[in-house]
Amino acid sequence: MTADAVNSDTSESETKFNRVLLKISGEALMGDQGFGLHPPTVERIANEVKSVHDLGVEICMVIGGGNIFRGLQGSAQGMERTTADYMGMLATVMNALAMQSALEGLGVFTRVISAIPMDQVCEPYIRRRAVRHLEKKRVCIFAAGTGNPYFTTDTAATLRANEMRCEAIFKGTKVDGVYDKDPAKHDDAVRYENVSYDECLQKRLGVMDASAIALARDNNLPIIVFSLDEPGGFRGILAGKGTYTRVGG
Template sequence: MADSQNSTFKRVLLKISGEALMGDQGYGLHPPTVARIAQEVKSVHDLGVEICMVIGGGNIFRGLAGSAQGMERTTADYMGMLATVMNALAMQSALEELNVFTRVISAIRMDEVAEPYIRRRAVRHLEKKRVCIFAAGTGNPYFTTDTAATLRANEMNCEAIFKGTKVDGVYDKDPKKFADARRYETVSYDECLQKHLGVMDASAIALARDNNLPIIVFSLDEPGGFRGILAGEGTYTRVHG
């Protein structure tokens, strides 16, 4: 196994959307896609990097969408949190198939399927080179999994958040719709907020800015992209102060 000197980071948080797990399906989990992402995580884990993960729940249920259809917002958000637990368990299963020890840590207690969130215990898991998947958001309604990812990254003393998306960085407009879309090499937190660049929601960006936590936006669809960036290569956008 390579040691972490081959990586520019020693501890990171990977944030991916629930939609990333559904492949070409319109809904739910696509096991081959989950397995492919698990392989990407393993390749970085093999560098000796300590990895946290936060996975959204939009492939199963999105609280905001439920609320928009007339469901009471708090109930809808809790349903969305439960969806993230399902995704976390699927990713845990895929990682452990690859012999990567993994812990699902839930902000909502459900002791039969996940550990409760206890910061010191989670840090110890990371020190023992276990992947920690933080599920159920912050445990509170009205907060997105972007905000949960930024919160956990700060609590775990991560050096960066890696936001895996469908495109290889942050663009001034949608590159799938506009051929002249320009990708930023770097962009400031304030510029993301002022221009509504859609990196993360405003609460997450502000929390990252206040704690000087860089956000690396890259394509999760690019094979080897996650490992490449940690080795100092590849195409991405860095959001920082």
């Protein structure tokens, strides 16, 4: 690729998206392990974020906690649901701190902002302060979900994206978009280029949970689903390249 082409991609990215939210699952940080954090995988994702940050795009992040603890699974095993959900929220803080460490190791200033106050390890969520961090080109990682049980990190991502006035949610997954059925189990699965919020809800396509989709629909916030496993995928999607599915918007 020529220098002119790179500059063209950069310019296009800066004009198309100024502020975005990246939502990834906790499982994305496991790598090939069955549990916990895989430092090389965390560093690879941090490099993806840095490559977009270098374009001048303001970035928020929400990371799930399923690699450490998932509230629904704890509840299914007999644990009281509220307690299980709070444990899941704490898992998201651990993942956020790991990502902060990786990003700052690459020279990207980062703030972890928790919906549950824990001042010794991260900042409490104050909307105007978070907006100021973004304006100063710091990556903001929102942890502990919404701070309330019974709400997933998908809903937290949509809520924070709206509060921060992000232009889109980018959901990094293991597949390159939204399919009509699980592509890992069905060879004839068909990928959508574009799909409406209502269709996602009616067909239960599994993009995000229903409350997150409804909140995005009510605020006309597009959700872009892409593969986080493809090197350079995040930056490429922002430049309008690569394979992805656009939900709504």
